[in-house]
Each structure stands twice: as C-alpha cells, then as structure tokens.
Amino acid sequence: MDCDLGLANIDIMLGINPTYTLHDVLFGHQKVRDVLVHPAGGFDLIPSSSGVRDMAQLLFEKIELVKSMILEFTDYDVVLLDTGAGISEVVLQFNLLASRNLIIINRELTCLTDAYSMIKVMFQVFGRSNYGIVVNSVTDEKEALAIFAHINAISLRFLGFDLQYVGYILRDNLAAQSILTQKIAVPLSPDSKIADNFEKISKNIAF
Numbered sequence: 473m474d475c476d477l478g479l480a481n482i483d484i485m486l487g488i489n490p491t492y493t494l495h496d497v498l499f500g501h502q503k504v505r506d507v508l509v510h511p512a513g514g515f516d517l518i519p520s521s522s523g524v525r526d527m528a529q530l531l532f533e534k535i536e537l538v539k540s541m542i543l544e545f546t547d548y549d550v551v552l553l554d555t556g557a558g559i560s561e562v563v564l565q566f567n568l569l570a571s572r573n574l575i576i577i578n579r580e581l582t583c584l585t586d587a588y589s590m591i592k593v594m595f596q597v598f599g600r601s602n603y604g605i606v607v608n609s610v611t612d613e614k615e616a617l618a619i620f621a622h623i624n625a626i627s628l629r630f631l632g633f634d635l636q637y638v639g640y641i642l643r644d645n646l647a648a649q650s651i652l653t654q655k656i657a658v659p660l661s662p663d664s665k666i667a668d669n670f671e672k673i674s675k676n677i678a679f
Contacts, residue, residue: 473518473542475566476556478528480520486511487654488519495521497541498534504541513656516548535565542569557586559593567594574604574638574677579619588626595631604638606673609647616640639673642666 474480474494483490490509496502508516521527530538545551555566567573573594577587587605594600605623607616617637624635641647646666650657658667 473551473553474520475553475562477520477530477562478522478524479556480522482517482554483509483519484522485651485654486513486517486656488517490519493519493521494538495524495527498530498537499526504544511656513659530562532561535562539565539569557590559590563590564593564598568598568600572602572604572677573600574606576606576608577619577623578608579610579615584619584623588623591627591635592631595633601631601633602636604636604677606638607640609643610640611643613640638676639669641669641673 474482477494480493488509488511490507492502492507494504494507497504497507504518507518509519510516542551542553553566553570555563557563567590575587575590577583591603605620607619610616610619620635620637627633627635642665644664644666646657646661646664650660653660657664658670661667
C-alpha cells in the first residue's frame with residue numbers, strides 16, 4: 473500500500489494509471505478492494521493519490537479508517553506499508569500499525585537525521601524500539617556497514633538500544649533504468665547484483 477498519501481508515486485514508477493485510488497475510497501464511494509491493481513511482479517498494490525490536499529492533511533478519523541481497512545487484508549501473507557519520510561501524524565500512525573519497521577537510509581546527513589528523528593519520536597512517545605535498517609545507494613557492503621554503524625552508535629548512545637542491519641542496495645545504473653522504464657528492477661535484470669541485494673533483504677525480513 474502506498475501510504476505516502478499526498479505524494480504517492482508507486483503507480484507512476486510501475487507505469488500504472490489506476491482507475492481508482494485510495495482517495496476514491498476515503499472521499500468517494502469505492503471499497504478498498506475496488507482500487508486494488510495487479511502489476512507484474514507477483515504482488516497487488518493499493519495506489520494512493522498525488523497532489524491532493526485532502527489526502528495530505530487527513531483528519532485522525534480518516535487515518536483510523538484507512539488503518540481499519542488495512543487490517544481487513546487477512547488473506548495476504550504480508551502487507552507492506554510504504555510511508556513517506558518525516559514525523560507527521562500520518563507517517564507515525566502507519567508506522568505504529570506495522571508489526572515491524574524497516575527504515576531505508578543513505579549516506580546523506582539529512583537522510584540520517586530524518587531517520588534518527590523518526591526513531592527517536594517513535595521510541596520516546598510510543599515505546600517502539602525494534603527497527604530494521606536498509607542502507608541504499610552504496611558502492612559495497614563495507615560502506616553500508618560503516619553508515620549503519622554510525623546511526624546505530626547514535627541510537628545506542630542516546631536511546632539505549634541497537635538497530636538491526638537488514639542489508640544494502642548497491643548504487644547501480646539499474647536503479648535509474650528501472651525508474652526511467654517504469655519496470656521493476658529484479659525482473660528487469662534477475663542476475664544483477666541489485667537483484668541479489670533484494671533477495672538477501674527479503675530473506676532477512678521474512679516473517
């Protein structure tokens with residue numbers, strides 16, 4: 473589910489033009505299963521909307537409605553909630569709903585600061601202290617481990633708990649190609665190093 477409600481883009485990255493989105497569920501007459509789309513790749517997607525102010529500023533009642541809808545999907549093995557960055561109420565509520573939180577970081581200071589800020593708020597306000605970390609856009613695992621060690625040391629020092637290293641994704645032209653062609657990276661190049669990265673991450677986060 474694309475939970476970046478005001479700036480959704482998963483459908484765009486997949487080259488999909490959905491007839492309905494989550495906006496039609498919350499502000500129209502569609503049921504949540506009516507907006508499901510079935511992209512290539514072996515998963516279903518609940519698309520959201522982009523550039524719609526109502527979705528970017530949802531009232532708490534609407535957020536609770538979305539959460540209740542997500543809990544209805546008991547026929548799926550795993551439900552992934554792709555949230556936006558930051559510590560807005562929408563982002564926090566979806567992260568609290570998830571049974572496990574996976575945070576994607578890179579070497580940029582602003583990204584590391586945002587990631588730590590979210591972890592800090594989730595821990596200090598809601599008591600959540602279990603976070604998996606994926607390091608994105610690195611030259612090799614050595615760099616990934618160094619970046620992880622940095623944010624983990626900060627978490628351990630100021631919050632008192634370790635983060636969990638889940639894996640890394642190489643900085644590779646395939647990622648850009650995937651976005652430009654609007655095709656999923658792994659089927660696009662199943663024998664690539666990035667495909668191997670995703671396979672290892674998926675095994676590490678398997679429930």
